[in-house]
Amino acid sequence: MTDSALPATGREWRLLSRPVGWPKPEDFELAEAEIRQPGPGQVLVRNAYVSVDPYMRGRMSAAKSYVAPFELGKALQGGAVGEVVASAAEGIAVGDHVLHFGGWREYATFDAAQAVKVDPEAAPLSTYLGVLGMTGLTAYAGLLRTGAFKEGDAVFVSGAAGAVGSQVGQIARLKGASRVIGSAGSDDKVKLLVEEYGFDAAFNYKNGPVAEQLRAAAPDGVDVYFDNVGGDHLEAAIGSLNERGRIVICGMISVYNNTEAAPGPKNLARLIQTRGRIEGFLVGDHYDLQPEFVREVGGWIRSGELKYRETVVEGIENNLEAFLGVLRGDNTGKMIVKL
Secondary structure (H helix, E strand, O other): OOOOOOOOEEEEEEEOOOOOOOOOHHHEEEEEEEOOOOOOOEEEEEEEEEEOOOOHHHHOOOOOOOOOOOOOOOEOOEOEEEEEEEEOOOOOOOOOEEEEOEOOEOEEEEEHHHOEEEOOOOOOHHHHHOOOOHHHHHHHHHHHHHOOOOOOOEEEEOOOOEHHHHHHHHHHHHOOOOEEEEEEOOHHHHHHHHHOOOOOEEEEHHHOOHHHHHHHHOOOOEEEEEEOOOHHHHHHHHHHEEEEEEEEEOOOHHHOOOOOOOOOOOOOOHHHHHOOEEEEOOHHHHHHHHHHHHHHHHHHHHHOOOOOOEEEEEOHHHHHHHHHHHHHOOOOEEEEEEO
16 A cells, blocks of 8 residues: 655755764765655655664764664664555554654655554654653663662662653652662753652762762762763762662763773772672663563553653754754753654
C-alpha cells in the first residue's frame, strides 16, 4: 500500500566532513533526497519526532568504537518515531506508528524488522524517544543492573537535569534511596532537580569545586555514582565513594569535543581502600529489560510519580542546532526535534 499524496523528495542531514573539536555547520549539509518506495519486507515512514543525543558526537569521528562511524556524504542516523505511509511488510500497516533509527530526515525507508510498533494512545509519541525510549532504558539498566542499586543506597548523578540523569535520580528515589544528589550546570536546573524531580540535594558545578560541593551535599558519602560527565565529577565521586561503592560510566560529555586526551582521575588508588568498582555499560546490552522497564516506568508516568521534561525544537532545518545544544547543555530533559 502506498500514499499517492507523498512528495517526490524529503530533506535529510548529511555528514560532509569529520568534525575536529566542536562540530561546525560546514561539517554538515541539509539536502533533498528522493523518497524511496518500500521493497518487499520494508516500510516507508514519515518522521514526526527525531532524537539528538550526545553519543552521536562519537559516531561523527572515524575512531573505532562500539558502533560504526557515520558515513561521509550519507544521511545521519538516530532515534525517530513516525507514521507508516507505505508498507510492503506483514504485520505493519499504513497508519501504524513506529520507533526506528532512521532519524535526521523527514522520510525513511527501511526493513520492517528494524521498526518497533508504539501506541500513541498509551503515551505521547515523543516519550518513546526519551522517558519510555532508549534514554529511559539507559537510566533504568545503568542504575539497577550495572550499578546494582539497592534500597538504602545514596546515589549521586552528574548531568542530572538531562534526559538520562533526571530519570536515574527519580528511579533511585522511587526504589528507596537513602539520599539522591544531582549536579547540573545552572541554578534553574538545580531548582528543578529538588523541587520537581524530588532530589534530596543538588548543586551547580559552575559555582565551585565539585568535590567540595559533593562532600557538603553527601556528608555520609555515595554508594552509587551515575556518571554522565567524567572529568572532575568522576574524581569527586571517587573521593566520596563509600565502601563497596559502584561507579557507572554512562557518558563523558565533558571530553567529547576535546582534541587532546583529558587527564584521568588522580585518586584512583582510593578504589583499593573502598573496594569500589567502575564499570561502563551500553544500553544495547540490556534490551532484555525492555518489557519490565516499560511496565514499571510506564506505571510511574501514568501515576505522576515520575516526571519528565522535554526540550522541543521545531523543524528539521534546526536539527543541527538542537544537537549542538545538547553538547552545550542547553536542554532540560530530552532534546527532541519535531518535524
